[in-house]
Amino acid sequence: LALRAANVVGRVTGFDRDRARAERARELGIVDEVAADAKSAAENAEILIVAVPVRAIVQAVAEAQPPAGCLVHDVGSTKARIVREVEAVLEDPCRFVGGHPLAGTENTGPESADRHLFRDRVAFVTPSAKTRPEIVQAAEDLWRAVGARPERIDAVRHDDLMAAVSHLPHAVAYSLTSAIADFGPEAVGLTSGGFRDTTRIASSDPIMWRDIFLDNRAPVAAMLERFEKHFARVRALIEAGDAQGLERELSRIRDERRRILG
């Protein structure tokens, strides 16, 4: 939708395993036509964008069999395994480059499409030693066309970074929601904006997040462990009734947040 609005693509062919969803995308004007399968969707394509849950990306590229010369790009939230395996299923891996825009909401489906979603957001592009420079350039141009800021990053570093700034917050938001639900029915309807914001991403698609957590298991596990240490410190200060230590810790954290937002 964003690429169309930017007038940088011609005919757009869509394919989704869920035929009804694909048809809705066509009705909404997001795609011009719906293909019967991945292979016919990619036939004669100049650009193939794979936007499916991370565990389905490699299979989708294999099924699509994109024609020679076609730029192949994915938008999955994890990168190292995907880049390695997509390169392995393509005859000419040099025309593939992994991608991941730091943009999205907890909503899914064609109705949630937003042509402004990528504006001013970072879009990671993860070339490997095999990727052709023109392919990297072409992918970056697509992101610029929709208003995003492309950033090149190594796929392994990308996954470590995402475990910290995205996958950990999701695991924490799910755990937090689960603990509050466990408190009991009294909480229903009696929440504030704090609850709404801290748990918003716990409404994300369970299959998408199951796959991200499992795909990036080791870096995520390391961040979960790191979180536990920081949580234990805050907890200890509260339980000890250490007013001075707690104020110092909360002030430090508030300042850190400002710094992280850049």
Added chain:
Amino acid sequence: LALRAANVVGRVTGFDRDRARAERARELGIVDEVAADAKSAAENAEILIVAVPVRAIVQAVAEAQPPAGCLVHDVGSTKARIVREVEAVLEDPCRFVGGHPLAGTENTGPESADRHLFRDRVAFVTPSAKTRPEIVQAAEDLWRAVGARPERIDAVRHDDLMAAVSHLPHAVAYSLTSAIADFGPEAVGLTSGGFRDTTRIASSDPIMWRDIFLDNRAPVAAMLERFEKHFARVRALIEAGDAQGLERELSRIRDERRRILG
């Protein structure tokens, strides 16, 4: 500000320990005049609203020495101790009733005042056995005047509920921000909306939150423990690579969140 906009109060006198802040409130038209101390602010008052960090409320009421017949109401985020102690410092505790609107942002100071803040939000009112019914009614009328929905609740139950839906999310947001900051400077500027939302309340006032955590220590500690169990379960599913169990858990939690929002 909201009470003025609703035309239900006459002259508004403000007092703040920080004289410059009080003056800014006057310049912004939030109060008509600034008193030199709490006692002169409360002189001849018909309504006294105490909006200071929870650990300062009892002292503020004691200093104000509100005149006979004056409705005394606070808006602190914890209630059991405050209600008990304010009642103890007042000669006629029957005209005091505790309050807590479920509304607020991470911002502080008169510039952050928003006349629409309370619209459609729950405002807890926590009468005790001592409170006069007309006083409860008067406090509830004030909340209705600014668009809030007053709810009567026992002070101890209020504190348990807040430990679950508000204090736990704050402790988690602080811990999460701390863990991400600890990951390193690579994260600076590379966060998404998920980070921004889940950690927003970690930008809250450290003194206000130090006091809330300590004031409600036992219920907060119980919720921190509950959270740890749920976090451990999500972590175990990820680390075990249990795709089916993880999908089931994330789906259940997503549904619970919808239920809690009511």
